[in-house]
Amino acid sequence: MPKPEVDPTVQLELSVDRSSPVPLYFQLSQQLEAAIEHGTLTPGSLLGNEIELAARLGLSRPTVRQAIQSLVDKGLLVRRRGVGTQVVHSQVKRPLELSSLYDDLEAAGQRPATKVLVNTLVPASAEIAAALGVAEDSDVHRVERLRLAHGEPMAYLCNFLPPGLIDLDTAQLETTGLYRLMRAAGITLHSARQSIGARAATTEEAERLAEEAGAPLLTMQRVTFDDTGRAVEYGTHTYRPTRYSFEFQLLVRT
Amino acid sequence: MPKPEVDPTVQLELSVDRSSPVPLYFQLSQQLEAAIEHGTLTPGSLLGNEIELAARLGLSRPTVRQAIQSLVDKGLLVRRRGVGTQVVHSQVKRPLELSSLYDDLEAAGQRPATKVLVNTLVPASAEIAAALGVAEDSDVHRVERLRLAHGEPMAYLCNFLPPGLIDLDTAQLETTGLYRLMRAAGITLHSARQSIGARAATTEEAERLAEEAGAPLLTMQRVTFDDTGRAVEYGTHTYRPTRYSFEFQLLVRT
DNA sequence: GTAGTCAGATTGTCCGGACATTCCGATTGA
DNA sequence: TCAATCGGAATGTCCGGACAATCTGACTAC
Numbered sequence: 183m184p185k186p187e188v189d190p191t192v193q194l195e196l197s198v199d200r201s202s203p204v205p206l207y208f209q210l211s212q213q214l215e216a217a218i219e220h221g222t223l224t225p226g227s228l229l230g231n232e233i234e235l236a237a238r239l240g241l242s243r244p245t246v247r248q249a250i251q252s253l254v255d256k257g258l259l260v261r262r263r264g265v266g267t268q269v270v271h272s273q274v275k276r277p278l279e280l281s282s283l284y285d286d287l288e289a290a291g292q293r294p295a296t297k298v299l300v301n302t303l304v305p306a307s308a309e310i311a312a313a314l315g316v317a318e319d320s321d322v323h324r325v326e327r328l329r330l331a332h333g334e335p336m337a338y339l340c341n342f343l344p345p346g347l348i349d350l351d352t353a354q355l356e357t358t359g360l361y362r363l364m365r366a367a368g369i370t371l372h373s374a375r376q377s378i379g380a381r382a383a384t385t386e387e388a389e390r391l392a393e394e395a396g397a398p399l400l401t402m403q404r405v406t407f408d409d410t411g412r413a414v415e416y417g418t419h420t421y422r423p424t425r426y427s428f429e430f431q432l433l434v435r436t
Numbered sequence: 437m438p439k440p441e442v443d444p445t446v447q448l449e450l451s452v453d454r455s456s457p458v459p460l461y462f463q464l465s466q467q468l469e470a471a472i473e474h475g476t477l478t479p480g481s482l483l484g485n486e487i488e489l490a491a492r493l494g495l496s497r498p499t500v501r502q503a504i505q506s507l508v509d510k511g512l513l514v515r516r517r518g519v520g521t522q523v524v525h526s527q528v529k530r531p532l533e534l535s536s537l538y539d540d541l542e543a544a545g546q547r548p549a550t551k552v553l554v555n556t557l558v559p560a561s562a563e564i565a566a567a568l569g570v571a572e573d574s575d576v577h578r579v580e581r582l583r584l585a586h587g588e589p590m591a592y593l594c595n596f597l598p599p600g601l602i603d604l605d606t607a608q609l610e611t612t613g614l615y616r617l618m619r620a621a622g623i624t625l626h627s628a629r630q631s632i633g634a635r636a637a638t639t640e641e642a643e644r645l646a647e648e649a650g651a652p653l654l655t656m657q658r659v660t661f662d663d664t665g666r667a668v669e670y671g672t673h674t675y676r677p678t679r680y681s682f683e684f685q686l687l688v689r690t
Numbered sequence: 691g692t693a694g695t696c697a698g699a700t701t702g703t704c705c706g707g708a709c710a711t712t713c714c715g716a717t718t719g720a
Numbered sequence: 721t722c723a724a725t726c727g728g729a730a731t732g733t734c735c736g737g738a739c740a741a742t743c744t745g746a747c748t749a750c
Contacts, residue, residue: 263701264743271665379681380634380654398652400634427633518713
């Protein structure tokens with residue numbers, strides 16, 4: 183007969199600083215997340231009941247629940263009524279975020295480079311006007327960039343932005359990503375509609391990406407909105423599938 | 437001088453049924469969501485302050501906040517301290533879910549058809565064993581399916597499942613999707629790791645999908661986990677990019 | 691031995707209140 | 721005319737408690 187396989191309840195060293203301006207629930211959730219990341223809280227282990235945890239930390243139960251809930255939303259914990267809260271067992275990294283290619287590459291240690299091919303104002307075509315919610319033929323920014331990693335072309339990025347939102351400096355575009363510039367300009371990114379597909383490269387596209395005509399390309403189109411609902415960016419990207427693929431984790435809405 | 441463009445605070449007809457087993461916050465959030473969907477709550481309009489809303493409904497503020505928060509998490513509302521809560525302005529549909537191709541097609545009114553090509557037990561290769569967390573060479577289910585829409589092949593789906601989880605009936609597989617079968621078997625899907633790429637079709641793949649060898653294909657690999665952290669499915673899919681692309685909306689983590 | 695029942699444990703829901711923080715507009719001052 | 725200050729309004733955080741719903745395991749009855 184094997185030993186019982188019930189994962190034990192873990193006793194953690196947790197503490198909160200009431201003089202800190204950081205919210206208490208956030209302090210707690212960060213410590214719990216760190217413990218999960220670090221392996222102190224092993225997958226499957228129970229977290230101990232909320233009441234006792236609250237008492238131990240000198241917090242109220244709603245505060246503790248708020249901390250736990252934020253980790254449940256991240257997919258790190260699972261709650262079961264009548265049972266308890268346990269650490270999810272899988273290799274959850276982080277759910278899909280609205281990420282920029284630049285940040286992705288940098289996080290992967292690839293030291294991305296950018297070559298700005300075009301940075302001008304052009305009249306909006308019907309398609310672009312519809313996506314950005316501006317009048318047709320009104321001026322919009324057009325930015326074309328080539329993204330390289332290790333000196334090899336990786337993606338061709340064509341973006342359109344409504345005017346007046348941000349100052350598009352070519353030198354800055356070559357040293358950082360578009361999303362960083364937008365955030366730095368005080369734009370709060372909120373959501374995006376995105377479409378991922380594939381098609382054969384045209385002669386022109388092939389040349390830009392050092393591929394052959396007819397080679398498969400990974401394509402992505404995206405419209406990004408800020409928290410007021412304005413479209414702040416429309417992009418059409420093509421990626422070399424031998425160099426790049428979209429990897430992400432997603433959660434089930436409950 | 438133009439008129440003030442401040443969106444008005446909307447007065448809604450809201451009510452809750454205290455005798456219903458449906459949680460009060462959920463009743464409220466559903467009514468709000470319906471009002472947004474229906475256009476009663478127009479984008480940009482303010483929701484009215486929480487305190488007054490709570491008083492009007494005879495609810496406490498935490499309950500009202502819980503309802504609002506769930507819609508904020510869905511990306512339908514935005515809260516601004518000192519200002520209020522307003523309806524997001526954009527065409528937010530729904531954020532990315534862990535969806536099955538079958539459900540997607542059916543929701544799009546495509547009446548999907550499935551042809552099961554293979555449904556057997558095979559020894560797990562190293563790659564599959566690692567993905568599913570089972571011993572190498574142990575038996576796993578292997579299911580190969582061809583998904584058609586309007587009689588045209590659209591995708592080739594190859595899935596591996598650990599044994600004992602679910603009874604894989606070929607007839608059922610041809611009339612519904614794999615995820616539905618798993619849910620019906622009491623498996624709670626929780627999260628998935630996913631990778632989307634592209635490559636040229638091999639001769640074999642081209643034949644299956646009625647494409648030509650070398651044609652671009654959209655590829656997706658996915659490992660799905662249930663809420664205990666077990667891997668419950670590993671799949672390798674190839675799609676015809678002229679017939680299918682991945683469309684989704686995603687939100688920024690705040 | 692097996693199935694049904696019951697009790698304990700734990701999370702889910704809800705309440706009412708308190709104070710802090712932030713935003714925006716109006717008032718005030720230079 | 722313009723800038724700085726102030727105050728109202730709204731959300732953010734936190735508390736302490738109460739009861740309901742659900743799961744697990746042990747006990748009981750058959």
